Amino acid sequence: MRARPLTLIQDDLVAYDEAMERMNDLVAQRQADARPDTLWLLSHPSVYTIGRRTPMSHLPDPSRGIPVVETGRGGQLTYHGPGQLVGYLVVKLAEDQGIVDYVREVELRLVEALGKLGLPAERRDTPPGSELLTGVWTVETGRKIISIGMRQSRGVTSHGFALNVDGDLDPWNWAVACGMPDVDMTSLKRELGGATPSMDEVRTAVAAAFEAS
DSSP, X not given: OOOOOBEEEEEEEOOHHHHHHHHHHHHHHHHTTSSOOEEEEEEOSSEEEEOTTOOGGGSOOGGGOOOEEEOSXXXXXXXXXXXXXXXXXXXXXXTTOOHHHHHHHHHHHHHHHHXXXXXXXXXXXXXXXXXXXXXXXXXXXXXXXXXXXXXXXXXXXXXXXXXXSSSOOGGGGGSOGGGOTTOOBXXXXXXXXXXXXXXXXXXXHHHHHTTXX
């Protein structure tokens, strides 16, 4: 992978709508070359976000009480909540690099981070005619631990990834995650049990994988 040092921003819990406003501002600054490439690490209160192609049948029952927000990223339905590390990537793509190329780079960097945290993981190629297998899966159990949904505008990326650390996994089962009815979502806590790293340790490993400081 090419060297691509990023500027790191860190926050704790930020409302999704508020985060989108700030992310869009960061994107505008990067498009104007008014700021460097940036990785923003944070978490959200419980919310489902959906892409433009998400079928209504994939949405949760409203009685669950978790808001559903349509977003401009690629991908299908994703859940965000406490105990999950979200990373927004505001990066100017190289002239020879498209958004799909960059998503593959993001997957590989996150695989590296999980390996440093003690969890072997992998990205997957999409079989012809299947739902896009964007994200990261555990090697031993075959469960999905990271969701990725991104877009690019005027050569600058936005949105990013969600890594399940130690939060409640039940909301994933109340909807169709990632457009895959049979997907089994997991977390570092589910896979590693008592050896689960702290959120601060996860943040450090992820930042290092993205050369962010």
